[in-house]
Amino acid sequence: MRLRALLETDALGLALLCGEDELDRTVHGVMTTDLRDPSRYLSGGELVLSGLAWRRDAADSEPFVRRLVQAGVVALAAGEAELGTVPDDLVVACARYRLPLFAVHESVAFATVTEHVVRQVSGERAGDLAAVVDRHRRLMTSGPAGGGPDVVLDLLGTDLDLRAWVLSPTGRLIAGSKTGPRLPGDVCVRIAAEHLAAARSGRPGPHRVTLDDRTTYSLFPVHGDGSTAPTAAAAPQAAQPAHGGHGTPASPEPRDGRETVLSDWLLVVEADAGDWAEERLDLLYGVTQLIVVERDRRNAARTVRRRLAQEVLELVQAGAAPAEVAARLRVAAPVLVPGLGAAPHWQVVVARVDWDGGAEGGAAAQALLEEILVDPASTGPEHSDRIAVAHTGDEAVALVPLPAVAGEHDGADGRGLLADALLESIREPLTAGLDGDGRLTLGVSAAVHSAEGLRGALEEARHARRVAAARPGRVCAAGHQELASHVLLLPFVPDDVRRAFTARLLDPLRDYDRRHRAELIPTLEAFLDCDGSWTRCAARLHLHVNTLRYRVGRIEQLTGRDLSRLEDKLDFFLALRMS
Numbered sequence: 200m201r202l203r204a205l206l207e208t209d210a211l212g213l214a215l216l217c218g219e220d221e222l223d224r225t226v227h228g229v230m231t232t233d234l235r236d237p238s239r240y241l242s243g244g245e246l247v248l249s250g251l252a253w254r255r256d257a258a259d260s261e262p263f264v265r266r267l268v269q270a271g272v273v274a275l276a277a278g279e280a281e282l283g284t285v286p287d288d289l290v291v292a293c294a295r296y297r298l299p300l301f302a303v304h305e306s307v308a309f310a311t312v313t314e315h316v317v318r319q320v321s322g323e324r325a326g327d328l329a330a331v332v333d334r335h336r337r338l339m340t341s342g343p344a345g346g347g348p349d350v351v352l353d354l355l356g357t358d359l360d361l362r363a364w365v366l367s368p369t370g371r372l373i374a375g376s377k378t379g380p381r382l383p384g385d386v387c388v389r390i391a392a393e394h395l396a397a398a399r400s401g402r403p404g405p406h407r408v409t410l411d412d413r414t415t416y417s418l419f420p421v422h423g424d425g426s427t428a429p430t431a432a433a434a435p436q437a438a439q440p441a442h443g444g445h446g447t448p449a450s451p452e453p454r455d456g457r458e459t460v461l462s463d464w465l466l467v468v469e470a471d472a473g474d475w476a477e478e479r480l481d482l483l484y485g486v487t488q489l490i491v492v493e494r495d496r497r498n499a500a501r502t503v504r505r506r507l508a509q510e511v512l513e514l515v516q517a518g519a520a521p522a523e524v525a526a527r528l529r530v531a532a533p534v535l536v537p538g539l540g541a542a543p544h545w546q547v548v549v550a551r552v553d554w555d556g557g558a559e560g561g562a563a564a565q566a567l568l569e570e571i572l573v574d575p576a577s578t579g580p581e582h583s584d585r586i587a588v589a590h591t592g593d594e595a596v597a598l599v600p601l602p603a604v605a606g607e608h609d610g611a612d613g614r615g616l617l618a619d620a621l622l623e624s625i626r627e628p629l630t631a632g633l634d635g636d637g638r639l640t641l642g643v644s645a646a647v648h649s650a651e652g653l654r655g656a657l658e659e660a661r662h663a664r665r666v667a668a669a670r671p672g673r674v675c676a677a678g679h680q681e682l683a684s685h686v687l688l689l690p691f692v693p694d695d696v697r698r699a700f701t702a703r704l705l706d707p708l709r710d711y712d713r714r715h716r717a718e719l720i721p722t723l724e725a726f727l728d729c730d731g732s733w734t735r736c737a738a739r740l741h742l743h744v745n746t747l748r749y750r751v752g753r754i755e756q757l758t759g760r761d762l763s764r765l766e767d768k769l770d771f772f773l774a775l776r777m778s
Contacts, residue, residue: 200226200319202274202299205246211315212307213276216290218299224273229316229488231309231495235259236266240422243271246316248309250278257288264292274298276312280305310492317485348374348490355468355486362469365421365490366391368461368632369570369625374490382467386410388627390467394418395632398460405472405483417472421464421487421494461552461632462566464494501569501586507531508587508598515653516591521710525650535587535600545653546616547644548572548597549660551668554637564595567629567639571621572597594664596657601646618643618663618678626674633673640667641676647703648759651710655703662696697777704774707757719757720775722750727772731762 203222206213215222227244230237233252241247247267254260267275275298277285285302293300303312348365355361356376364382365374370391375381382390389410397406398420406418466487472480511531514524528545550568552560565588572586588597601615618641629639642664644656659679667677682696708719722740726747729736737747751762760767 200316202226202246204319205312205316206301208315211312212304213312214302214304216285216300216302217294218274218297221274221297221299224299226273226316226319229313231313231491235263238266238270241267241270241272245272246274246276246312247272248276248278248303248312250281250309251286251289252281254282254286254289257286260286260289260292261295264289264296264298268296268298272298274301276301276303278303278305278309309495313488313492317488348493349377351486351489352376359482363486364467366465366467367570367573368395368463368465368567368628370628371570371573373464384624388624390416390418391465391628392631394420394465395460395628396634398463399632399634399636405468405480407471407473414469415471417468417470417483419466419468419483419487421466421490461563461629462570464490466490503534504587505565505589507534508589508596509591511587511598511653512589512591512596512657515657518654521649521651521707524653528650531587531598532600535598544601544646544648545656546599546601546646547653547656547660548599548616548621548641549594549657549664550597550639550641551594551664552633552637552639553593553668555635560637561590561593561595564593564639565590568595568597568641571625571641572599572616594661596660615646616643618667618676622674622676630673637673638668639674640664642667643676643678645679645703646759649707649757651707651757652703652759655699655706658695658699659703662699700770701774701778704758704760704771705778708754711753711757717750717753719750719754722747723754723771724775726751726762727768727775731768 201222202218202224205211205226206215206222225244226246228242228246229248230241230245231248232240233250234240235253237247253263264275275293277289277300279285279302285300290300303309352363352365352374353376355363362376362380364372364376364387366382366387367373368391370384370388372382372384372387390408393408394406397408397418398404404418404420407415408418409415466483468483472483507527507530511524511527514527548568550564550571552564552567554560569586569588572588586597586599588595590596599616621641621643633639642660642662644660644663647653647656659682663677663679663682666681667675670677682700705720708723711717712719722736725739726736729739733744733747737744740747742750755761760770762768762771
């Protein structure tokens with residue numbers, strides 16, 4: 200189809216900003232992206248849709264447009280939702296490179312434009328693809344009436360007799376045909392591992408893998424950035440087998456692709472794509488484009504939770520007053536735990552991806568941590584409505600809410616997150632995805648009961664991650680249980696570990712004393728000096744025993760510790776001495 204036809208389609212509501220003399224160009228595909236450099240996913244002839252999240256200032260426009268032109272893009276359509284209008288510097292850059300530029304009104308979804316282009320471009324290519332595109336609207340609706348990606352997979356089964364599933368990079372089942380069999384969990388994990396190993400090597404999709412010498416699956420990447428897969432005609436190596444098959448691997452993927460390999464979804468088809476005609480391959484690539492819409496919708500839904508986590512993290516790291524952090528948590532709680540009456544307890548999880556060569560992997564760590572924190576038994580794309588993950592520099596930090604009954608006595612009831620359990624189902628595929636190129640290390644804090652404990656929990660999780668980093672293996676984790684009190688007696692333990700330990704125990708008490716002049720710290724010192732004797736301690740402090748019991752109860756409530764336990768008494772003793 201020609202660009203002029205797009206402009207004349209009233210339902211799309213496109214406004215031409217420059218390039219009137221180029222409207223006879225032919226569109227061969229469509230791609231949605233906010234990457235600063237999407238050229239490696241372009242094959243030429245595309246209409247590129249962008250929300251402009253890549254633009255930080257006016258200087259970013261010229262390089263972005265230049266890369267699009269060098270990749271053979273025929274036009275750019277910029278959304279107005281992010282900035283309110285298309286910036287002048289982008290208009291000037293497009294005019295300079297003679298690249299037609301359209302403005303997409305904020306009321307028009309990119310999915311609407313994508314659907315129209317795919318329908319027009321592929322209508323003559325394969326009748327069965329048109330049938331899938333006819334149902335594209337249902338992909339964008341939630342609830343029983345829509346069905347999400349399951350609808351497209353159902354069509355593959357009923358119209359083409361293809362059984363298909365969508366998996367996360369760790370092998371979690373996201374979608375499958377409602378009428379077909381469920382793909383077993385162990386098979387999902389093995390397929391994900393094979394896919395990550397093949398993708399890391401740079402082999403173009405679809406990858407092919409045969410399990411147990413019986414069933415062959417063809418694996419199509421679903422890029423999380425909205426990139427469009429190449430057509431069969433543009434990808435002559437598309438039918439080369441993956442890891443475990445035969446054939447010669449393609450050249451390695453650029454190192455920039457390491458981030459996307461660990462975050463892409465995967466379309467799994469129970470068939471050998473090596474024997475398919477180009478039309479059938481084009482059909483499956485078209486299906487991945489439709490699933491990309493669902494993936495991008497989920498990413499957009501996570502934006503609010505990511506921002507909340509980022510705000511809380513910045514406050515905690517800046518040493519903000521607990522009252523300010525608590526206020527931010529009250530804002531976050533309805534989003535992360537809708538319907539919960541009381542404020543939840545929290546755990547902090549820190550993850551880091553270290554690429555060989557020293558490159559930062561903060562974005563990859565964020566995507567992986569969001570996936571790792573999903574309940575392995577859950578299915579479907581709408582799984583992360585209670586996960587808030589920020590990333591700063593080379594690490595990702597998750598703020599995980601727990602039900603109000605969890606986290607008592609530092610999660611001793613077993614309902615908090617445990618480091619080993621988080622990695623149990625994802626170690627195999629992630630090891631394959633990182634093998635020879637990087638490491639994932641993860642640390643988990645104890646549960647904390649209020650904003651006062653978050654700084655200590657963050658430091659605790661960070662140190663647990665450093666403990667994990669000292670272990671061999673591509674994927675390692677450590678929890679707060681491994682930071683036993685006696686470790687602090689060892690002279691080689693870093694100062695930040697000591698600070699984290701004392702902060703988590705004593706900062707809530709210090710803050711309470713400042714606000715209420717309650718003298719909880721002196722009371723704690725006297726209580727320990729008196730070996731926990733109520734009468735002797737009350738006499739030393741000139742208090743009634745009931746008043747002393749009230750203060751000790753407040754100390755236990757603020758810290759989650761139990762002063763009748765020897766271990767907790769020892770922890771307080773060490774914290775007071777080190778402070």
